[in-house]
Amino acid sequence: MSTAPQAESKTFLAPTWEAICEAHARITPRIHRTPVLTSHSLNTIAGARFFFKCDNFQKTGSFKIRGAANAILSLSDVEAARGIVTPSSGNHGAAVACAAAWRGVPAYIVMPKNAPAVKCRAVESYGGRITFSEPTITSRQETSARVQAETGAILIHPYDNDRIITGQATSAKELLEEIPDIDAVFAPVSGGGLLSGTCLSAKAMRADLRILGCEPARADDAYRSLATGVLQSLDSSDTIADGLRASLAPRTFAILRGLLDRVLLVSEEEIIAAMRLVWERMKIIIEPSSAVAIAPLLRPGAVAELNLPARADGGAPKLGVIFSGGNVDFSALPF
């Protein structure tokens, strides 16, 4: 665990609260208002009161449709007609394919060869056209650039894009609208689109709210970037959390440096155990990347170690956790 350094200077102007509200208005007619669930059983285990924002029930099975819908619905007809290209480990690709289908334009998705088969099928089910790359960030970028050059399509980066970030910000916005008095919010971090959006919404709505990113130790670039104050890269990762194998971009790094409180690292074993526990106790399917956001809170004493201020109601801390997705390959379960 590490305390993030304070922001020194911003290379980017962070999206405004107004931009988040505009994004929310734009996408609300198209997406689900996902439920916020509780679990007596998990509360007892952790000594907390959890509020799980269930974007595993979101359209396309993850929060990614929020950003993709905002970015693609924002395009002019002339822009959209060129088609969309994006590199994606899966969920963003499915979301882009879905939103591109709403506009009736082609979606070219560049996926790593090791993406789960279920995520490839999802992209195809929305009409997305897949090009495979090597499972390295370098190869994905090169392949995306090539597809973009060949097709003339507009690149919509999975997270290094303000409209993606403001779209992803709507998940925490909905959570806080429903449970305004939570003490902290936990979200997984990969490229940082969801987490930086979460920071922007949460700090705009509740300046005192603690925001923590959760990251696999096997893909710890955000932890290292925030600890050193220098953007670290991660060329590849084999973490089971297949949605968290990307690394921060300058834009998301700048937002997280300014607003994030901490990054918590979790082991592969903790991810698997957390996923299984949620399946067993809550009877809902979350994918490994979602389990990363609850895993650090299941360690004995973890909630006390957060040192959250005592609540006026004298009760256990109220913790918001964003369950980012539920797309699991059932043919390759770790248990």
Place this chain on the structure above:
Amino acid sequence: MSTAPQAESKTFLAPTWEAICEAHARITPRIHRTPVLTSHSLNTIAGARFFFKCDNFQKTGSFKIRGAANAILSLSDVEAARGIVTPSSGNHGAAVACAAAWRGVPAYIVMPKNAPAVKCRAVESYGGRITFSEPTITSRQETSARVQAETGAILIHPYDNDRIITGQATSAKELLEEIPDIDAVFAPVSGGGLLSGTCLSAKAMRADLRILGCEPARADDAYRSLATGVLQSLDSSDTIADGLRASLAPRTFAILRGLLDRVLLVSEEEIIAAMRLVWERMKIIIEPSSAVAIAPLLRPGAVAELNLPARADGGAPKLGVIFSGGNVDFSALPF
């Protein structure tokens, strides 16, 4: 498939609507009001509008707490103090152990040796004391009688008991309160507690409503009993739907003969495919016994073959499906 014969004579006086309402009032403070979920994806596959009553989210992970709570909360203090004994393949046992713990009295659960480990752990987690029997109905009955003789505990049969039936009837009651204009209700059948309760609630609330029981072909005693008009036995079954290995009792048979429209049989492969489809598309955990209730509706043309009356709104049929439980042994998945 088979059409159930009309009732000729009743050996038992079926529980009244008033008894169901009393049961509902008795257990409501203790149980969850489970959600009714929809799925655009499953609607498209089947050509129907589904309304899934999600008792997989119910306390103890299945509908069984409805009946167990009603029966055990109805006992006098003197009766309850003797303790409770019951034979159960798992979910009823966990429910009895849970409700007995509310009363602070012992629960003696007789389980077949082949019950899933996760269901045994659940019984133990509520403080239930397990005695294993052979996986035959004869052995379970004999073992229950022996435990009852040794302990002096009160036997609460899993389904051959009016208070269990009126408790289980509250699931369909809640479904119909929420979606009053459904055209048919589907529920799994084993001993018939849930299905006969469903018939009683549904016919009291909507005399024209179709009610269909769904049963594994490998445990088809209800189908054969209703086809022949003579109660058939089933000494053992190895269906993957581990909650559906029991057979009808005279009491549930009498109710079903009078009120049930049809029994639909499903293969093991259909059960597994339906379970996986619900997990993938709805992102919720249902156990194989729950999948039995949706499986026959996923066959091509199945909804049309129901020959339901055309709806006044001109839309696809509205079908209620009771997802009976979500207790799955993740160490022994069939995929």
